[in-house]
Amino acid sequence: EGNLKIVLRGVSNTVEGDDHLARVMLNGTPLNGEVQWDGTDQAVLEVPFAQSLLAGTENGELAAVTLEVQGEVLSNAAHKYSLFYIESVEFSYDRKMYAQDNALRIHDAPQGVVTVSGFSSYDIQVIEAPNTPDAAWRKNLTISEAAGGGYQVSFVSTGGDYQLSAAPVTVMPEPDYPSRLLSRRNRAEYLIIAPRSLQQSAEALSDYRATLYRTQIIWLQDIYDVFSGGRVDSEAIEEFLAYVHSHWQQVPEYVVLFGRGTLDHPDRKGFDESMIPLRMAATPWGLIGSDNRYADVDGDYVPDFSIGRIAVSTNAAGLAYVDKLTAYDTEPAADWTAHAAVVADDPDPDAGDFHANSDQIAAILTGYNMTVDKLYHPDGQVRNSLLANWAAGEYGFVNYDGHGGRTQLGKSSENFLKAGDVAALGNGSHLPVFSALTCAAGDSSYPGVLSLGDTLSLQVDGGAVAAFVPTGLSLDGPAHQLNIAFVNALVGEGKSVGMAARSALEEADISGMVPFMFDVYNVAGDPAVKMKRLEGYRISDGVSLEIKK
Template identity: 25%
Template sequence: MHTKTAFALGLTLALVGVGLGIMSGLTFPTQAAFAPRREGPPAPAAPDDAFAPSPAAAALPPAEPAAPPALTPSSAPTPWTLPDPVWRIGVTRDGLYRLACDTLEVAGVPVSGTATSALRLWHRGLEVAIEVNDVNGNGLFEPQDGLIFYGEKFHSSPQDEKYTDENVYWLSVEAGAAGKRMTSRSVSPLGAPATDMCLTTVVAEQNLRYWARWYDHPGTATTWFWERMVVPVGQVVTSTYPLPLSHIAAAPHTATLLIEVAGKSFDAAINPDHSLRLTLNGAPIGETSWDGEVGHVATFEIPSALLQEGDNALALAVVGTTVAQDVYFDRAELTYLREPVAAEGALTCKVPTTGAHTYTFTGLPAGAQLYDITDPLNPVKLTDHSGFTFQDTVSAGTRYVGGIPAPRAPTFTSYLPLVLRANSGATRDVAPVASAAIPAVASSPAPTLEQYHPDLSLITRTTGADLLIIAPREFHAALQPLITRRQEQELRVALVAEQDLYPLFNGGVYHPEALRAFVAHAYENWPGPAPRYLLLVGGGHFNFKGYAPETFGPPARIWIPPYLEFADPDQGEVPVDARYGDVNGDGLPELMVGRIPANSEAELATYLDKLLAYDALPAASWTETAIFAADDGASSPEPSYADSFRGWIQDQLFPSWVVTHTVYMADYCPKPPASWTAPCPSATRALTETWSQGAALLFYAGHGAPGVWAHEPLLRGSQLATLKPMTGQPLIIALDCWDGYWMYPHNTNLGNGREAVSIGERATMGWGDRGAIAVFGPAGLGYLYVEEPMARAMMQKAFVDGERYLGELTQAGRLAIWSLNSGKYLARTYTLLGDPSMRLRLTDAP
């Protein structure tokens, strides 16, 4: 028996409001979990099997919904026109905040001597009620004055919360305005029954293991887990987690335990195939079971007599009695009644029952204040209490907070999500705010305060654009030569700062939907013709909050975030760049989307140099050349990869003037006698030498994983360094898995010589004088029966219709996938690493 002891995180007492938040946020519908399809044991993969095994060439794509899930909000929501100027306040934990006059002045807020009524606070277009400490009562904001507001961290769906913890409020100073103020309510004690109980939730959770879920209907959205438990048949593995409780109410009551887990294994012959037994402090509290590769949330009622002060030992036993188990544990939440005793001078209390009650809050310091924060945008100050004893008539779920919202010395580490970006357009000052949050924890980050001038030209535009380029401001100077080149090619170009889109299109909260909403707005509202191309400039990764640095490396900047979606039936969550150009939310982008996944200014400059040089290259022999590389199977012959290419050539899909070179694995290392997993250096050498001579097109069909073509392998990403400098770098069209994947943290050590960077990303971004000019490949797994008609459609567009622009070629491929009966999701997951407005250097027909 295995027992693991760990520590609990996220005690919600006085830290977060229980069960309520001010953000409805963006909703991603949770659909019913369907039965998994996978047969046989999974292949070895990255830590915690981050990458799903590649399907066989003859396999059919998994069944999928008739249509992708709808996006919310609407396709082009009305942007919020912020006041100008306005000051951005970033908050990363729930509590009361006091902003002193001198702090506001340091940040450039013109408050000294200003009418107190001119101060206004905003959240996603709605005004927030604040309290102004006008010490002299003269209606003017003076050095001794301050303003108090209640702020919360970003609360939304689990999918949306992956991107950030930071919520955003906006402070404006508007002469002649009557800013919204908190109301007050008298709560003098009048003899109602005493109720010394608050509903409190303790959360035990750590985010140590990443798993993309290997499913497009995982049931729950979690991809970060605490622990993975693998249990052979006939065994039981137990892990123990502490739940720290304090001041448990003496009155007998029923507590509620919630656990979230996810099944990774699946046995079609057994239902259910996952089983857990739970104990608390050694006492059995229940069992739960479920079936398939899906998430599972279970709740248990627990008599309060089982609870104890201090750590409570929650033991989860994974039972492998009839089938091997592979289960991930996410978190446990225990909700119980707690006495209203402050911790570290602050208290948050959720009322358990409706009616008139008398409360006595203890442990609060003298001078503390009480507020009703049930409506976080409209807190109510509670007055006339007697030493924190008060009577109130409210509904169950009402929330109180008590403490002193007084200035304190802030920690001088401003919180930013791991994008580590400038958060606004014309930022004048970025200052940690002298404030008091409830609770006043020394390590709690102070809110940040920044002046911001909204770029309203993004909303009301006088000129249209053919090419939208979204890039962090730091990349704008490097992009100017590309913009000039595209303008010389008679394209209207609009360069937009990524940082300006979050305030206008998502209230300042960091989320990729802000970028998509802007694109939809420009498409539907800017002067026509509507934009055709969308170029995202910047790379990134999925570890937004810097979890598990010992595994995934130190936090690295995210330049343009991945749009995370459970789009791949085999891999689960993948980056879906096509969503950024999807105006109507049907899953097929209206704009032709590409990304330059640069992770530094130097890397971007290197790629842009080769892109601009490529643009100016004259016709030569390499512009008439196509290379075909094919796998021969994983563990048994799969001739369909090479046969597809032979069919293309025999069917004269390419004009007679196209010179073709083939590197088929079966021609170099036939099996037998060669091993299915032994390197085939002759094939690798043939591919790299042929590639080094230059080509307009390079096709690869076969198995793939990040950093690998074929199981032998035919090519590793590290072997791209052996390519010789070449004049003509090809467009790679990948009929495989993973070549469009770009979001795995580069500092991760996958072990066994495996690489976190896909061949597609490395070939595009690794070198200026070799590699590929662009890559079109899947961000997850692919199926030849879907990818082959896609590539055929692209070549017909090029050689029959004479199309040379990369965006139009990739869109033809997406439309071909969209017309199929199955595998439509690949129209979304196929990703262009490169510029969609680039003209392919391919010889025109004589």
């Protein structure tokens, strides 16, 4: 028998008692065992399996393995669900002592003489207890030609783990560029944090914004070198921004995280997309990624910078976004810039009166002399009207209130707008600012899945120019409160998207919003983007409406 050990971490916490039940299938065969647990606790599912379920090669190498972890919701109540992550998987199985690609890792080796073949070189090295403080090169190795060709090594094992390799061990040094992060003479209005792998596009963004602001790029590795001893650590970014706020000669208004972040920052899945790590925050339903946490210097939940993330993973995508900003900024204001869509899901007694909320937002926008299309479900053809008008470049602002998810607006049966629709919009440089008071529409934390908010902001020939979107589950009342303040600041006061988001959070702090909601709503795209308005349309004294409790 082999043994399978899976470490799981709960994310959602929606019911009293246990939330999650997990089982596992190996190569399509259910294994005998399950685990159930509560909330955000860790759980371990450990089950034996017959090695006949594993396919292998003639040399004992393990072929492809399909592992399926199945979850089950432990409640039939409405709006209850189970969400958990797989933290680690460990397979233990017997195999031939044969190297693959000139290397073999032996776990719990048997005591006595061990012989490993399959090496193409005579220069074979053996490390005992690798990746531990007791790691040591083994001597007294017997290396000879193997009967089937190549070379083999024999040594006396005392048990434990061994790492064998015939591949040359080459250490490639990386240059360490000197930095001036700690200089108190540093000045910036617009600060870009980026990995050096995105240097070309980060410099293009800096050059473009330098026409309006004093810009500065800080390379991510320099932050790690100074604040975390060179280790990849999200806390180092937070500590750096706290230092900037208290010590730099000029504190920037804008902070741009130039690079996507996912839960797979070590890139175990091979997407090569996580550039700047996520900063995690706790909510009643589990952990979410929140860039606002990076910008909260004094611990009051309110960001002390206007922060946003441009979630690119390549220089090509970064350059395309800079071109998109340029096209938007040079597009003349016209009737479309004073035209808004206010989209609403049907009212839900358990979630919120989305029609009433949207009526208030529409009244505010109308007060600022904007023409408003009210697209309310189920009263009209919301999806068809929204897609057609957006594609025609008719909107300068789009607001949504209702149910949603990571890649869609509306429930799965509604799908008012999906991430898959964005590529076909083709609205060119007629780019709206997008605001979504929903759940998770800005959550790009899952490897290989870009959120609706980021998809809209990064779409090269359309979509939106920037977005104010949630990265986790949201509460209707506080979200509506934020939305009113955001719209007043963005449209009425002419503030940038980042400043409007920050202003809305500051106003929510005064009114006593529940703390976790400060982490939920973040800016996708450049926080310095300002919504286009025709001359004479802006009203600066604001519009206030009473918020229904």
